[in-house]
Amino acid sequence: MKLFVSRPMPDPVAEAARAGFDVTMRETNAPLSQDEMVAALRDYDIVLPTLGDLFKAPVFDAVPNPRARLLANFGVGYNHIEVDAARAAGIAVTNTPGAVTDATADIALTLMLMSARRAGEGERLVRAGQWEGWHPTQMLGLHLSGKVLGVVGMGRIGQAIAKRAMHGFGMQVAYFTRSPKDLPDLPGARPVADLHALMGQADVVVVAVPASPQTHHLIDATALSAMQPHAHLVNIARGDIVEEAALIAALQERRIGGAGLDVYEFEPKVPEALRALDNVVLLPHLGTAALEVRTEMGLMAVANAVAFKDGKALPNAV
Numbered sequence: 001m002k003l004f005v006s007r008p009m010p011d012p013v014a015e016a017a018r019a020g021f022d023v024t025m026r027e028t029n030a031p032l033s034q035d036e037m038v039a040a041l042r043d044y045d046i047v048l049p050t051l052g053d054l055f056k057a058p059v060f061d062a063v064p065n066p067r068a069r070l071l072a073n074f075g076v077g078y079n080h081i082e083v084d085a086a087r088a089a090g091i092a093v094t095n096t097p098g099a100v101t102d103a104t105a106d107i108a109l110t111l112m113l114m115s116a117r118r119a120g121e122g123e124r125l126v127r128a129g130q131w132e133g134w135h136p137t138q139m140l141g142l143h144l145s146g147k148v149l150g151v152v153g154m155g156r157i158g159q160a161i162a163k164r165a166m167h168g169f170g171m172q173v174a175y176f177t178r179s180p181k182d183l184p185d186l187p188g189a190r191p192v193a194d195l196h197a198l199m200g201q202a203d204v205v206v207v208a209v210p211a212s213p214q215t216h217h218l219i220d221a222t223a224l225s226a227m228q229p230h231a232h233l234v235n236i237a238r239g240d241i242v243e244e245a246a247l248i249a250a251l252q253e254r255r256i257g258g259a260g261l262d263v264y265e266f267e268p269k270v271p272e273a274l275r276a277l278d279n280v281v282l283l284p285h286l287g288t289a290a291l292e293v294r295t296e297m298g299l300m301a302v303a304n305a306v307a308f309k310d311g312k313a314l315p316n317a318v
Contacts, residue, residue: 007074096296
């Protein structure tokens, strides 16, 4: 079978793919163009895409009888793939859950600390040669220990974030989720039925829900207005879950304490207005950026492809 891989992969992933398939791997990290996506569906049995490769209805419509029968997505998020349109075209979709959980949770804690303790602002001060030395009221931030963490979404990643915050920092955990959760590892974590109520109670709000039409702009101007003036917002999920313009306004007007972002609504475009602010930490989508993690993600995507080739049930069908 012919496998098309949309981006360069770590060596172990490339080796595993070539062991089972006739592989074509692009040498660029740019997202696939529509013409490239059409050609991939037309000329290959399996396509291994990733974030930024926008397999939407027009792409499937352009290939009435695709050769491809599987999109083995590299990543847990798959909002760049219109799954219903893929299925209508006879193409299955898989993802790579589990592999990303701990690494993404670690980035959430990184952003929580960087935002609350003004670490990005402090580093810029030192690098600019403007630091005048320690004093008792220098760059006072928010102490996280014992504070309330509000988790929006309590799936694998939300739970991993909550465990780190509860057991590492003694934070109280409250959460908003659409489906009931049994959380034996999080004693005392309490569900809050209303999103705005959760945001009003929390000292730090972390967004950890999957991207979907239902979660688009879930964190909008009204939700942000419910936050306490000292509270911080962290987003490690997908950029369009937060209404970026509303967040910029809240940060500019100092209506919230700060924010930490690893994802952006129109990624990789980051508005100049956001980049100009000192009260926001900006990371370049580092959630899973560790060699071991990216390798595990790739091997999981290849395993989905191998299962398809062998006629077995797909391990991570979506």
